[in-house]
Amino acid sequence: MGLYVRQLKLGPMDNAEGARETAIVDAAWDVEAALRAAEEDGRTVTHALVSHHHFDHVNGLPSLLESKGVPIHVHAADASELDRAMQSELRLVAGGDAVEVGPLRIRALHTPGHTPGSTCWQVEGEEGGIFSGDTVFVNACGRCDLRGGDPEQMYASLKKISELDPATRLYPGHDYGDVPVSTVQREREHNPYFALLGSLPGFVAHRMRPRR
Ligand SMILES: [Zn+2]
Numbered sequence: 773m774g775l776y777v778r779q780l781k782l783g784p785m786d787n788a789e790g791a792r793e794t795a796i797v798d799a800a801w802d803v804e805a806a807l808r809a810a811e812e813d814g815r816t817v818t819h820a821l822v823s824h825h826h827f828d829h830v831n832g833l834p835s836l837l838e839s840k841g842v843p844i845h846v847h848a849a850d851a852s853e854l855d856r857a858m859q860s861e862l863r864l865v866a867g868g869d870a871v872e873v874g875p876l877r878i879r880a881l882h883t884p885g886h887t888p889g890s891t892c893w894q895v896e897g898e899e900g901g902i903f904s905g906d907t908v909f910v911n912a913c914g915r916c917d918l919r920g921g922d923p924e925q926m927y928a929s930l931k932k933i934s935e936l937d938p939a940t941r942l943y944p945g946h947d948y949g950d951v952p953v954s955t956v957q958r959e960r961e962h963n964p965y966f967a968l969l970g971s972l973p974g975f976v977a978h979r980m981r982p983r984r
């Protein structure tokens with residue numbers, strides 16, 4: 773069973789090839805365009821998955837709720853940061869929980885460090901992938917110096933990701949790299965933050981160094 777992913781500049785959606793049910797990951801900016809894209813492909817958005825609470829990842833949730841009453845899956849540690857008006861639509865997850873989207877199981881991999889509730893959504897199976905939010909980018913990782921950030925947690929989270937099946941495709945929350953989609957293997961080879969995973973103090977010092 774192939775994995776259907778349509779990456780818009782606004783954010784990715786995923787489901788199984790041939791199934792109608794589709795999850796939108798980080799509904800933000802132009803949600804109407806995302807819903808239209810899904811319809812064009814003969815699919816319908818049935819679930820929302822949130823990587824973390826930052827505005828640029830969740831600002832489309834109100835309009836998504838207005839057009840479609842879909843459940844919003846978010847880690848409990850980031851949920852309280854979301855708008856009070858949508859609290860009743862939230863389905864709180866913990867690391868290891870899975871969400872079923874049609875025939876797909878999408879597991880919440882709790883990866884704090886950028887925010888306390890940062891979650892990589894992992895599609896299981898042979899053609900699996902992870903939606904890595906602001907935790908891993910192509911050749912980079914998320915900031916740890918914002919409120920709720922923690923470089924030691926980021927270190928542990930990157931370690932967890934580096935230990936996944938190397939063939940796992942990686943869909944980052946921002947297109948900052950030289951390619952829009954990577955793999956765990958590629959990041960292990962090229963991502964400078966993965967290269968620092970041998971030493972926690974070295975990683976923390978490097979990650980917290982002010983940017984110029
Ligand atoms: Zn963020």
Ligand SMILES: [Zn+2]
Pocket residue numbers: 826828829906945946
């Ligand atoms: Zn972001």
